[in-house]
Amino acid sequence: MKSVRLCAPGDLQIQDEPIPVAGKGEKLIRVKAVGICGSDLHWFSEGAIGDAKLNQPLVLGHEFAGETEEGQRVAIDPAISCGHCEFCEHGHPNLCSNMFFAGHGETDGALREYMAWPEKCLFPIPDSFSAADGAMLEPLGVAIHTVDLGHLKAGMTVGIFGCGPIGLLIIQLAKLSGAAHIVATDKLHHRVEAAKSLGADYAILVAGKQGDGEIRSATGGRGVDVAFEAAGEQETVDDAFAAVLPGGKVILAGIPNDDVTSFSASTARRKGLTIKLVRRMKHTYPRAIELVQSGKVDVSSLITHRFPLEQVSDAFRLAARRDGLKIMMEL
Secondary structure (H helix, E strand, C coil), X not given: CEEEEEEECCEEEEEECCCCCCCCCEEEEEEEEEEECHHHHHHHHHCXXXXXXXXXXXXXXXXXXXXXXXXXXXXXXXEECCCCCHHHHCCCHHHCCCCEECCECCXXXXXXXXXXXXXXXXXXXXXXXXXXXXXXXXXXXXXXXXXXXXXXXXXXXEXXXXXXXXXXXXXXXXXXXXXXXXXXXXXXXXXXXXXXXCCCCEEEECCCCCCHHHHHHHCCCCCEXXXXXXXXXXXXHHHXXXXXXXXXXXXXXXXXXXXXXXXXHHHHHHHCCEEEECCCCCCCHHHHHHHHHCCCCCCHHHEEEEEEHHHHHHHHHHHHCCCCXXXXXXX
Protein backbone atom coordinates (compact mmCIF):
# COMPACT_ATOMS: atom_id res chain seq x y z
CA MET A 1 0.00 0.00 0.00
CA LYS A 2 1.00 3.63 -0.38
CA SER A 3 1.56 5.77 2.71
CA VAL A 4 2.79 9.32 3.23
CA ARG A 5 5.42 9.92 5.90
CA LEU A 6 6.67 13.24 7.21
CA CYS A 7 10.41 12.63 7.41
CA ALA A 8 11.44 16.19 8.33
CA PRO A 9 9.74 19.61 8.33
CA GLY A 10 8.35 20.17 4.84
CA ASP A 11 9.49 16.72 3.66
CA LEU A 12 6.55 14.42 2.86
CA GLN A 13 7.52 11.16 1.17
CA ILE A 14 5.21 8.62 -0.47
CA GLN A 15 6.37 5.12 0.44
CA ASP A 16 5.30 1.53 -0.28
CA GLU A 17 4.56 -0.35 2.91
CA PRO A 18 2.86 -3.63 3.90
CA ILE A 19 -0.87 -3.54 4.57
CA PRO A 20 -1.27 -3.63 8.36
CA VAL A 21 -2.88 -6.61 10.09
CA ALA A 22 -5.81 -5.90 12.39
CA GLY A 23 -5.22 -7.00 15.96
CA LYS A 24 -7.68 -8.01 18.65
CA GLY A 25 -10.58 -5.56 18.81
CA GLU A 26 -9.47 -3.82 15.60
CA LYS A 27 -10.80 -3.53 12.07
CA LEU A 28 -8.81 -3.08 8.88
CA ILE A 29 -9.91 0.19 7.28
CA ARG A 30 -9.58 1.20 3.64
CA VAL A 31 -9.03 4.94 4.04
CA LYS A 32 -11.13 7.05 1.67
CA ALA A 33 -10.77 10.68 2.76
CA VAL A 34 -8.41 12.62 5.05
CA GLY A 35 -8.73 16.30 5.94
CA ILE A 36 -5.64 18.45 6.51
CA CYS A 37 -5.92 20.08 9.93
CA GLY A 38 -4.11 23.05 11.42
CA SER A 39 -2.30 20.70 13.77
CA ASP A 40 -1.07 18.70 10.76
CA LEU A 41 0.37 21.97 9.46
CA HIS A 42 2.28 22.46 12.72
CA TRP A 43 3.91 19.06 12.18
CA PHE A 44 4.55 19.84 8.50
CA SER A 45 6.00 23.32 9.03
CA GLU A 46 7.72 22.96 12.39
CA GLY A 47 8.26 19.23 12.87
CA ALA A 48 6.45 19.59 16.17
CA ILE A 49 3.26 20.61 17.88
CA GLY A 50 3.61 22.08 21.33
CA ASP A 51 6.08 19.95 23.25
CA ALA A 52 5.66 16.92 20.96
CA LYS A 53 8.55 16.62 18.51
CA LEU A 54 9.08 14.64 15.30
CA ASN A 55 11.45 11.88 16.40
CA GLN A 56 10.78 9.43 13.56
CA PRO A 57 9.01 9.50 10.18
CA LEU A 58 5.30 9.95 10.92
CA VAL A 59 2.12 9.33 8.96
CA LEU A 60 -0.04 12.41 9.54
CA GLY A 61 -3.82 12.67 9.36
CA HIS A 62 -6.50 12.45 12.04
CA GLU A 63 -9.62 13.71 10.25
CA PHE A 64 -10.62 10.65 8.24
CA ALA A 65 -13.27 8.25 7.02
CA GLY A 66 -13.08 4.91 5.30
CA GLU A 67 -14.58 1.50 4.76
CA THR A 68 -14.20 -1.77 6.66
CA GLU A 69 -13.46 -5.09 4.97
CA GLU A 70 -17.17 -5.88 5.35
CA GLY A 71 -18.08 -2.78 3.33
CA GLN A 72 -19.29 -0.66 6.26
CA ARG A 73 -18.63 3.05 5.65
CA VAL A 74 -17.33 4.68 8.83
CA ALA A 75 -16.03 7.87 10.33
CA ILE A 76 -13.17 7.25 12.72
CA ASP A 77 -12.34 8.80 16.08
CA PRO A 78 -8.57 9.38 16.00
CA ALA A 79 -8.25 9.22 19.79
CA ILE A 80 -7.77 5.87 21.51
CA SER A 81 -8.36 6.37 25.24
CA CYS A 82 -7.59 3.62 27.73
CA GLY A 83 -11.00 3.66 29.44
CA HIS A 84 -9.63 2.88 32.90
CA CYS A 85 -7.48 5.81 34.06
CA GLU A 86 -8.84 8.37 36.52
CA PHE A 87 -9.80 10.82 33.77
CA CYS A 88 -11.53 8.26 31.58
CA GLU A 89 -13.49 6.96 34.56
CA HIS A 90 -14.57 10.51 35.40
CA GLY A 91 -15.96 11.02 31.89
CA HIS A 92 -13.02 12.90 30.38
CA PRO A 93 -11.53 10.53 27.79
CA ASN A 94 -10.03 13.52 25.96
CA LEU A 95 -7.72 13.95 28.97
CA CYS A 96 -6.75 10.26 29.12
CA SER A 97 -3.35 9.62 30.70
CA ASN A 98 -2.60 6.79 28.26
CA MET A 99 -4.01 8.15 25.01
CA PHE A 100 -2.86 7.27 21.54
CA PHE A 101 -3.81 9.75 18.81
CA ALA A 102 -3.61 9.23 15.06
CA GLY A 103 -0.85 11.24 13.40
CA HIS A 104 0.74 12.34 16.66
CA GLY A 105 3.96 11.36 18.39
CA GLU A 106 4.73 7.74 17.50
CA THR A 107 1.19 6.79 16.39
CA ASP A 108 0.78 6.80 12.62
CA GLY A 109 -2.28 8.52 11.21
CA ALA A 110 -4.50 8.16 8.17
CA LEU A 111 -2.50 9.38 5.16
CA ARG A 112 -2.15 5.82 3.89
CA GLU A 113 -4.36 3.47 1.95
CA TYR A 114 -5.06 1.06 4.82
CA MET A 115 -4.90 1.21 8.59
CA ALA A 116 -5.94 -0.98 11.52
CA TRP A 117 -7.91 0.84 14.19
CA PRO A 118 -10.00 -0.13 17.25
CA GLU A 119 -13.58 -1.07 16.42
CA LYS A 120 -14.81 1.06 19.36
CA CYS A 121 -13.55 4.15 17.48
CA LEU A 122 -15.59 3.46 14.32
CA PHE A 123 -18.90 5.21 13.69
CA PRO A 124 -21.12 4.11 10.78
CA ILE A 125 -22.12 6.99 8.51
CA PRO A 126 -25.32 7.28 6.44
CA ASP A 127 -25.34 6.48 2.73
CA SER A 128 -26.07 10.16 2.07
CA PHE A 129 -22.63 11.12 3.42
CA SER A 130 -19.61 11.28 1.18
CA ALA A 131 -16.32 10.02 2.59
CA ALA A 132 -15.23 13.66 2.83
CA ASP A 133 -18.34 14.45 4.88
CA GLY A 134 -17.35 11.62 7.20
CA ALA A 135 -13.86 13.06 7.59
CA MET A 136 -15.37 16.43 8.51
CA LEU A 137 -17.07 14.90 11.56
CA GLU A 138 -13.78 15.12 13.47
CA PRO A 139 -13.41 18.93 13.26
CA LEU A 140 -17.16 19.21 13.87
CA GLY A 141 -16.70 17.12 17.01
CA VAL A 142 -13.98 19.49 18.21
CA ALA A 143 -16.29 22.45 17.52
CA ILE A 144 -19.12 20.78 19.45
CA HIS A 145 -16.86 20.24 22.46
CA THR A 146 -15.64 23.84 22.19
CA VAL A 147 -19.19 25.21 22.23
CA ASP A 148 -20.09 22.85 25.09
CA LEU A 149 -17.32 24.45 27.16
CA GLY A 150 -18.84 27.89 26.51
CA HIS A 151 -22.21 26.91 28.04
CA LEU A 152 -24.09 29.06 25.54
CA LYS A 153 -27.58 30.24 26.42
CA ALA A 154 -30.30 31.56 24.14
CA GLY A 155 -29.99 35.31 23.59
CA MET A 156 -26.26 35.54 24.22
CA THR A 157 -23.83 37.56 22.11
CA VAL A 158 -20.95 35.42 20.87
CA GLY A 159 -17.59 36.28 19.31
CA ILE A 160 -15.58 33.94 17.10
CA PHE A 161 -11.98 35.04 16.57
CA GLY A 162 -10.51 33.11 13.65
CA CYS A 163 -12.72 31.74 10.87
CA GLY A 164 -10.92 28.67 9.67
CA PRO A 165 -12.94 25.43 9.54
CA ILE A 166 -13.26 25.13 13.35
CA GLY A 167 -14.34 28.77 13.69
CA LEU A 168 -16.89 28.39 10.88
CA LEU A 169 -18.33 25.29 12.53
CA ILE A 170 -18.52 27.16 15.86
CA ILE A 171 -20.54 29.88 14.11
CA GLN A 172 -23.09 27.34 12.93
CA LEU A 173 -23.31 25.70 16.35
CA ALA A 174 -23.67 29.06 18.13
CA LYS A 175 -26.58 29.86 15.83
CA LEU A 176 -28.20 26.53 16.69
CA SER A 177 -27.64 27.22 20.40
CA GLY A 178 -29.74 30.37 20.18
CA ALA A 179 -27.07 33.08 20.11
CA ALA A 180 -28.82 36.37 19.37
CA HIS A 181 -25.76 38.07 17.88
CA ILE A 182 -22.70 36.40 16.37
CA VAL A 183 -19.61 38.49 15.65
CA ALA A 184 -16.71 36.91 13.74
CA THR A 185 -13.28 38.20 12.77
CA ASP A 186 -10.48 37.03 10.51
CA LYS A 187 -7.53 38.44 8.57
CA LEU A 188 -8.50 36.69 5.32
CA HIS A 189 -11.28 38.00 3.07
CA HIS A 190 -12.53 34.60 1.90
CA ARG A 191 -12.93 33.43 5.49
CA VAL A 192 -14.87 36.57 6.42
CA GLU A 193 -17.19 35.94 3.47
CA ALA A 194 -17.63 32.32 4.57
CA ALA A 195 -18.49 33.48 8.09
CA LYS A 196 -21.23 35.72 6.69
CA SER A 197 -22.69 32.92 4.60
CA LEU A 198 -22.73 30.47 7.51
CA GLY A 199 -24.56 32.66 10.02
CA ALA A 200 -22.38 35.42 11.44
CA ASP A 201 -24.42 38.61 11.96
CA TYR A 202 -21.24 40.70 11.77
CA ALA A 203 -18.07 39.47 10.04
CA ILE A 204 -15.11 41.80 10.36
CA LEU A 205 -11.93 41.79 8.29
CA VAL A 206 -9.29 42.78 10.83
CA ALA A 207 -6.40 42.93 8.31
CA GLY A 208 -3.68 42.50 10.91
CA LYS A 209 -4.98 45.18 13.27
CA GLN A 210 -6.91 44.66 16.46
CA GLY A 211 -10.64 44.57 15.87
CA ASP A 212 -11.84 45.47 19.36
CA GLY A 213 -13.33 48.84 18.33
CA GLU A 214 -15.35 47.35 15.48
CA ILE A 215 -16.52 44.48 17.68
CA ARG A 216 -17.74 46.86 20.36
CA SER A 217 -19.49 48.94 17.72
CA ALA A 218 -21.19 45.82 16.36
CA THR A 219 -22.42 44.91 19.85
CA GLY A 220 -23.60 48.38 20.79
CA GLY A 221 -20.58 48.91 23.04
CA ARG A 222 -21.44 45.93 25.21
CA GLY A 223 -18.99 43.26 24.05
CA VAL A 224 -19.60 39.52 23.88
CA ASP A 225 -20.75 37.05 26.51
CA VAL A 226 -18.52 34.26 25.23
CA ALA A 227 -15.41 34.65 23.09
CA PHE A 228 -14.16 31.65 21.11
CA GLU A 229 -10.55 32.01 19.95
CA ALA A 230 -9.90 29.61 17.06
CA ALA A 231 -6.76 30.89 15.33
CA GLY A 232 -3.92 30.33 17.79
CA GLU A 233 -2.49 33.77 17.13
CA GLN A 234 -1.69 36.34 19.81
CA GLU A 235 -3.70 39.06 18.05
CA THR A 236 -6.87 36.97 18.15
CA VAL A 237 -6.28 36.09 21.80
CA ASP A 238 -5.86 39.79 22.61
CA ASP A 239 -9.05 40.64 20.72
CA ALA A 240 -11.00 37.91 22.48
CA PHE A 241 -9.97 39.13 25.95
CA ALA A 242 -10.65 42.74 25.01
CA ALA A 243 -14.08 42.01 23.54
CA VAL A 244 -15.54 39.78 26.23
CA LEU A 245 -17.65 41.51 28.87
CA PRO A 246 -17.11 41.28 32.65
CA GLY A 247 -18.11 37.88 34.00
CA GLY A 248 -17.83 36.34 30.53
CA LYS A 249 -15.93 33.35 29.19
CA VAL A 250 -12.95 33.00 26.86
CA ILE A 251 -12.60 29.59 25.21
CA LEU A 252 -9.17 29.01 23.65
CA ALA A 253 -9.28 26.45 20.83
CA GLY A 254 -6.38 27.70 18.69
CA ILE A 255 -2.91 26.17 18.92
CA PRO A 256 -0.07 28.75 18.88
CA ASN A 257 3.02 28.21 16.73
CA ASP A 258 5.44 28.93 19.56
CA ASP A 259 3.54 26.95 22.23
CA VAL A 260 2.86 30.15 24.19
CA THR A 261 -0.45 31.93 24.79
CA SER A 262 -0.46 35.09 26.87
CA PHE A 263 -3.07 37.55 28.10
CA SER A 264 -3.27 40.59 30.33
CA ALA A 265 -3.74 39.32 33.87
CA SER A 266 -5.22 42.65 34.96
CA THR A 267 -7.82 42.55 32.19
CA ALA A 268 -8.80 38.97 32.99
CA ARG A 269 -8.83 39.60 36.74
CA ARG A 270 -10.81 42.85 36.68
CA LYS A 271 -13.36 41.32 34.36
CA GLY A 272 -13.57 38.17 36.48
CA LEU A 273 -13.25 36.01 33.37
CA THR A 274 -13.58 32.26 33.09
CA ILE A 275 -10.86 30.90 30.78
CA LYS A 276 -11.03 27.40 29.33
CA LEU A 277 -8.76 25.58 26.90
CA VAL A 278 -10.01 23.00 24.43
CA ARG A 279 -8.47 19.52 24.45
CA ARG A 280 -9.78 17.70 21.39
CA MET A 281 -13.29 16.35 22.06
CA LYS A 282 -15.38 13.94 24.07
CA HIS A 283 -17.96 11.44 22.72
CA THR A 284 -19.31 13.82 20.08
CA TYR A 285 -19.49 11.70 16.91
CA PRO A 286 -23.15 10.63 17.35
CA ARG A 287 -24.18 14.28 17.77
CA ALA A 288 -22.03 15.35 14.83
CA ILE A 289 -23.58 12.70 12.56
CA GLU A 290 -27.10 13.77 13.55
CA LEU A 291 -26.37 17.47 12.97
CA VAL A 292 -25.03 16.84 9.47
CA GLN A 293 -27.67 14.26 8.52
CA SER A 294 -30.47 16.61 9.60
CA GLY A 295 -29.00 19.47 7.59
CA LYS A 296 -28.54 21.65 10.66
CA VAL A 297 -24.77 21.91 10.11
CA ASP A 298 -23.12 22.29 6.71
CA VAL A 299 -19.72 20.64 6.43
CA SER A 300 -19.55 20.13 2.67
CA SER A 301 -19.22 23.80 1.76
CA LEU A 302 -16.10 24.08 3.95
CA ILE A 303 -14.23 21.72 1.63
CA THR A 304 -12.70 24.02 -0.97
CA HIS A 305 -9.95 21.83 -2.45
CA ARG A 306 -9.56 18.08 -3.08
CA PHE A 307 -6.33 16.26 -3.94
CA PRO A 308 -5.30 12.67 -4.67
CA LEU A 309 -2.66 11.10 -2.46
CA GLU A 310 -0.01 11.56 -5.16
CA GLN A 311 -0.33 15.36 -4.82
CA VAL A 312 -0.02 15.44 -1.03
CA SER A 313 2.91 17.90 -1.01
CA ASP A 314 0.97 20.35 -3.18
CA ALA A 315 -2.03 19.98 -0.87
CA PHE A 316 0.00 20.74 2.26
CA ARG A 317 1.69 23.74 0.68
CA LEU A 318 -1.72 25.12 -0.33
CA ALA A 319 -3.09 24.52 3.17
CA ALA A 320 -0.05 26.22 4.73
CA ARG A 321 -0.77 29.34 2.66
CA ARG A 322 -4.35 29.41 4.04
CA ASP A 323 -5.62 29.92 0.49
CA GLY A 324 -8.73 27.79 1.03
CA LEU A 325 -10.80 26.47 3.91
CA LYS A 326 -10.61 22.68 4.32
CA ILE A 327 -8.17 20.83 2.07
CA MET A 328 -9.27 17.22 1.59
CA MET A 329 -7.18 14.28 0.46
CA GLU A 330 -9.24 11.64 -1.38
CA LEU A 331 -7.73 8.17 -1.68
